Amino acid sequence: MQSYDAIVIGAGVIGSSVAYHLARLGAGKVLVLDRLQIGSGTSTQSSGILRTHYSVIENVELAKRSWAVFNDFAGYLGDEEQSAGLVKCGYLICAPEGPKLEPLRSALAGQTTMGVEVRLIDQAAARELLPIAQFDDAALIGYEPEAGFADAYLVATGFARAARRQGVKIMEGVNVERLLMDGGRVVGVETNQGTFHSSTVISTQNIWAGEIEKWTGVPTPVKAERHAVLALEGPEAYSFKMPVFKDLGSPGMLYCRSYGGNQMLVSEGTVGETLDVPQNEQGDISMDYVVEVGAQVAERFPSFGEAGLASSWTGVYDVTPDWNPVLGRLPDVPGLVVGYGFSGHGFKLSPGVGLVLAQEALGLPTDVSLAPYAHERFRSGNLLTGRYGMGAVS
Ligand SMILES: Cc1cc2nc3c(=O)[nH]c(=O)nc-3n(C[C@H](O)[C@H](O)[C@H](O)COP(=O)(O)OP(=O)(O)OC[C@H]3O[C@@H](n4cnc5c(N)ncnc54)[C@H](O)[C@@H]3O)c2cc1C
Secondary structure: OOEEOOEEEEOOHHHHEEEEEEEEHOOOOOEEEOOOOOOOOHHHHHHOOOOOOOOOHHHHHHHHHHHHHHOOOHHOOOOOOOOOOOOOOOEEEEEEEOOHHHHHHHHHHHHOOOOOEEEEEHHHHHHHOOOOOOOOOOOEEEEEEEEEEOHHHHHHHHHHHHHHHOOOEEEEEEEEEOOOOOEEEEEEEEEEEEEEEOEEEOOOOOHHHHHHHHHHOOOOOOEEEEEEEEEOOOOOOOOOOOOOOEOOOOOOOOEEEEEOOEEEEEEEOOOOOEOOOOOOOOOOHHHHHHHHHHHHHHHOOOHHOOOEEEEEEEEEEEOOOOOOEEEEEOOOOOOOOEEEEEOOOHHHHHHHHHHHHHHHHHHOOOOOOOOOHOOHHHHOOOOOOOOOOOOOOO
16 A cells, blocks of 8 residues: 555646645655646646736735745755746736726735835836837836746746655656545545555646546536637847736737747737637637737737747636636545646746645645635635636736
8 A cells, every 4th residue: 555645636837836845844755646747737838927916916925925936946946957947027017098997006006015016117118128019008007027937847847856856756647536535534546557545635637627526526616718829920029138018908918928039929818718628739729810819919019010920829727717726625525635727827826826735735824825715715705806807817
């Protein structure tokens, strides 16, 4: 019989971070199981944007703590060879007159209250930061210098490597088929490669979290939603020095960032295509969609009106009804801790979430309260809905 102090299901950025933090907190024998490979779920599909901007104030704290880790990933992991692939280029966000203006104003004020450096800048200053864009319609512009983007695959494998160095066992190609229960509490997992025992199981299964519902009967309020990401090659550089940009004025609430050289990575921040079955294989991207996004890009970045499509991919979000994650224990299933429903913005939270889920699993006080993220909120109606409407900006 193989027994562990804790078992983590899933080795994406969240599961790998949980595993590392369990080891760091002295959890004892820790096992991580992934049915494929480290980072091979939705993490590798991430656009990698890191910001602390949120209209849901609870998220600012998690994002802030996570940013501190991204900003010194090697130092945090105590391994100079580690890199998150961080490009610290800042984050620019703007809104025109209209319904997004007051939510933006209050979110920027909220960040300031939380101790985040945020500058309100005018159109001329915005053009200096991002000279390839025009801001003629911008009624409010916020700039967050401590932000940028990083590489989610490097982060998932980085946490996994650091966890392994501290003795965590990570098994790839192992599919968890059900939770083992005894006397109403979790006692382990059954897999395609045998049974592993533990009284503490942490599920970080992302779009596959619906399996928890099959195993336990507790509803999993998550749907799999496909989104497309485009890399456009323009006539001038979107350099690594130019900030990530969030355009609350565009119909698709576009987000844009450098993809190196003259390439811009761009995607819509609105609702995507719901999938009947959770799977992260590549989907089709229609020419109509490329034209629709291209037209929005050209409005903001005039020279990109003549950009071409360099590459593209699809990725799948684990979306909850309020576009925020479920974190913590499921009271009906003692021994089970969950972290799912990141709704397209889980990468930027992954270091902080890994820490607090590890603390919760070990029965320690959590650095950030998990109460707002409780599964219970879908019963009580005390939701964490953001002020920008449904979408990953949250
Ligand atoms: C297109 C796209 C763009 C995004 N852009 C951003 C962004 O700019 N910024 C940001 O912060 N976030 C972004 N995100 C979101 C972010 O990438 C995700 O929230 C995060 O990567 C999720 O990590 P995870 O560990 O929960 O999931 P995954 O990486 O999907 O990991 C889950 C793992 O669980 C394993 N698993 C599931 N069930 C089982 C089982 N029964 N047995 C064994 N293993 C199992 C899977 O194989 C998988 O490896 C984006 C996401 C997408 C798709």
